[in-house]
Amino acid sequence: MAEPQEKRIDAIQGEIIHVYDGIEEADNALPLWWLWTFYGAIAFAVIYWFNYHEYEVSPLPGEAYTIALQERASGGEVTEELLATIAGDPAAAAEGQTLFATHCVACHEANAAGNIGPNLTDGYWLHGGGIVAIHDTIRDGVLANGMPAWGPTLGATSIQQLTAYLISIRDTNVEGKEPQGELYSPDGEAAEPESDETAGVPAADDEGETAQAEEPAADSSGV
Ligand code: HEC
Incomplete structure (x- = not known):
């Protein structure tokens, strides 16, 4: 049992208001850093709740992950300029070559x-x-x-790296499988005028090599 003690002022802890079993309890104001951490946590919780759950301004981590996956699958925005820049980078083509060796x-x-x-x-x-x-x-x-x-x-x-690699070996004419499809010319000069077909979309009635009227003019890449 604790013997009753006189209230006393401790040099470090200040006024001791209660003693039990030799354990002294003081009654000081909480440190400011502690209080602000506490208030900050409350404010954070409120903002977090409204942001993620009430108004759903930001996607939850799971949703953000799904969005990122979709972007990854679609490849995001690719422009001819971007691809041309990447194709001009030997490091990208080298990476592409490694990928090609693995997957293609x-x-x-x-x-x-x-x-x-x-x-x-x-x-x-x-x-x-x-x-x-x-x-x-490829995509x-x-x-x-x-x-x-x-x-x-x-x-x-x-x-993009695979594209860079294929651009780097385009027209190197390694002996192998016989040519398929249309001769590609960067300026589209050699192309017959055919505008109703977009490159990359195979004709529904694909009859093989020559029937495939891919339109070099449709992608007038200068690369
Ligand atoms: C399972 C076999 C297979 C694998 C693996 C494969 N391809 Fe293909 N690829 C094909 C076939 C078949 C075609 C021809 C499609 C057609 O006839 O329309 C083709 C066509 C292409 C074309 C278009 C060629 C053209 O004449 O327009 C490109 C570019 C290409 N592949 C790149 C790649 C790359 C890069 C990889 C590796 C990431 C790869 N392929 C892996 C089977 C494959």
Whole structure:
């Protein structure tokens, strides 16, 4: 039992208002840093609640993750300028080559000269030889014809690097699979005028190489 003690003023703790079992209780004002942390936590909780739950201004982490995944799959905004810049970067093309060795050689062969998939080193393209067309083909695939869509698996950056690599080997004409599709010319000069078909979209009645009227003029890439 604690023996009753006189209230006393402690040099450090101030006035001792209660003693029990030798444990002394003082009654000081709370330190300011503690109080402000406390008030701050309350304010944070209110703002957080309204932001995330009441008005849903910001997406919850799970939703943000889903949005990020969708952006990743779609590749976000790619412009011809962006792709041209990346294609001019040897480091990006080198990364692309590594990715190609991992994901693409099974169908396009190690030297990209074609196997199940077409020869990617010649000047002929089924789905357009322009930089944007190539990018979109890799990203979206040609599912009906056995070319997978790589956007969801590899993400935007990798697709851009793969594009850079393919641009770097375009027209190197490695001997391999015979040409398929239309001859691509950067300026579209050699192209027959055909405007009703967009590059990258295979014709519904795909009759093979030559019937595929991909329009080099549609992607007038100067690259
Ligand atoms: C499962 C086999 C397969 C794999 C793996 C594959 N491709 Fe393909 N790819 C194809 C086929 C088949 C086509 C031709 C599609 C068609 O006939 O429309 C094609 C077409 C393409 C084209 C368009 C060629 C043109 O003439 O327009 C590009 C570009 C391409 N692939 C890039 C890639 C890249 C880059 C990868 C690796 C990330 C890859 N492919 C992996 C099968 C594959």
